[in-house]
Amino acid sequence: MIVDLALVGGILALALGVLVARQAFAAVALFIGYGLLLALAWGRLGLMDVALTEAAIGAGLSGVLLLAAARRLSAAPAQEDSPPGRVTRALIGAGCAILTCAVGAAVLLLPDAPPGLAAEVAANQRATALGNPVASVLMAFRGLDTLLESAVLVLAVICTVALAPDQGWAGPPGAPQPQADGPLALLARLLPPLGIVVAAHIFWIGVDAPGGKFQAAAILAAMWLLPWMAGIAPAPPIGTRALRITVAAGPALFIAVGLLGAMLTGAFLAWPSGFEKPLILIVEVALTLSIAAALALLVMGPRT
Amino acid sequence: MSLLADAFTVFCVVAGIGFFAAGTAGLLRFPDTGSRLHALTKADHLGLGLIVLGLLPRAEALGGAFRLLAIWGLVLLASAATGPLLARIAQRRDPPA
Known part of the structure; x- marks a missing residue:
């Protein structure tokens, strides 16, 4: 307490x-x-x-x-806006207060047994052949959300890359990093092998226990960023076909499997029965790699 | 036997928390960046090591114990790298007289 x-x-x-x-x-x-x-x-x-x-x-x-x-x-410091007048401030304050009260009231007025689909998820858990209910929801019951989540990352990467000046389009992403020595270089050499194993572990246990692709992808992205920041391994140019395919493959494969489900079972993103687990596994591997590459590219930013 | 293990856990974890408190006091009270880093890295890692040691008898099977030790090792590695980085930046900004 x-x-x-x-x-x-x-x-x-x-x-x-x-x-x-x-x-x-x-x-x-x-x-x-x-x-x-x-x-x-x-x-x-x-x-x-x-x-x-x-x-x-x-x-x-x-x-x-x-x-x-x-x-x-x-x-590049932004120029100061002129401070808002007294009426504007009062209106902003009142608006924020009303919003806070409304959200607070909505939480307090929730029924004692909040409406939820946890019972239905638990009842249909076996259909997905996964042990972790969160994984079932993400990959099967609400697969569309996961698809959109991963697709929006691809869009974000495209927007970030598009911000680069014209001559930076084909070059590697982000600002060039000076070659580091000492502690950072040591960490960038020691940590990635361990981190990749940890990421694979977190991905794999996501089937039955907390963990999964987004967490694993974040770790993988960090393991890519570390040697990049230390200047040991420069990022490949944006134009590299392999890089582009890696970023887009996950959502593309997810959509393809979803269309396959539409043809076989009549519902988009429905998993053909009997093949749930292997198909989910393949899509999750592709999604993890795509998300990791997308997250790392977002951190590197456009070529400056 | 389980009483002995419990006493060991309590002793180690409490001692670990003591070191964490000392490290935090150092972070707040020491005058310059170098001393603060010294307090954080040394005292906190001993504290974390003691907590891990105390939790070892309670770990599920060998895998759990190995994970606990791996966490300690990773934290040691991470701050062994970040500590000198921060110290270098601090020295560059504010060279010692």
């Missing part, structure tokens, strides 16, 4: 800190801490899948993206 209260207090304090921080860097640092505490809170609620994703994507990868954005913003 005391632990939970301290956790809630910490989350609220960090959220407030993010809002009132004057510098972008400080706000991002607090936001990363906020994400890690949020992951602990999900863990305390027993939702390990969400906790892992929050720690890996919400705090880790988003944190790196935001740090890079903060660095670029500080290089």
Whole structure:
């Protein structure tokens, strides 16, 4: 109880800190801490899948993206807007207060047994041949959500790459990194072999236990980014066919298998019965590689 | 036997928390970046090591124990690399007199 209260207090304090921080860097640092505490809170609620994703994507990868954005913003400071007038401020305050009250009321007015589909998921769990109910929901019962989630990453990569100046289109992504020596170079050589094993492990146990493709993909992306940041292994040029295929293969394969399901069973994204597990496995492997490549390319950013 | 294991766990974890508290006190109270890094890396890693040691008897099978040790090893490796990185940046910004 005391632990939970301290956790809630910490989350609220960090959220407030993010809002009132004057510098972008400080706000991002607090936001990363906020994400890690949020992951602990999900863990305390027993939702390990969400906790892992929050720690890996919400705090880790988003944190790196935001740090890079903060660095670029500080290089080109935006001009100050004139402060809003008294009426505007009052209106903004009133709007925020009403929204907060409405959300709070909606949470408090929830029925005692909140409506949910957990019972139906549990009842149909065996149909997917997966042990982890979260994996069943992601890959079978709500496969469309997962498909859109991974497809939006491909779109994000295309948009990021498109931001590069004309002469940078065919070159490698991101700013060129100087070759590091000392601790960073050591870490970039030691950690990736271990990290790839850990990512494969997290991917594999996602079938029956918390874990899965997004968490594994975040780790894989980090293991690619590390040698890139140390300047040991430069990223391949954006134009490389293998890179483009890797990014697009996951969602494309998912759609293809979905169409196969439409032909065989009459419903888009339905898994042909008897082949659920091998098909899900193949699609998940492709999705993991695609998501990892997409996340890494997003962090590297456009050629500058 | 289980009483002995429990006592071992409690002793080690409490000692580990003590080191964590000391490390945090150092982070907050020490005057410069170098000393703060020193407090964080040394005290926290001893604390984490003690907590891992205390949890070892409770680990499920050999795999669980191995994972606990791997976590400790990875944290050691990560901060052995990031500590000097931070120290270098701090030295460049604020050269020692």
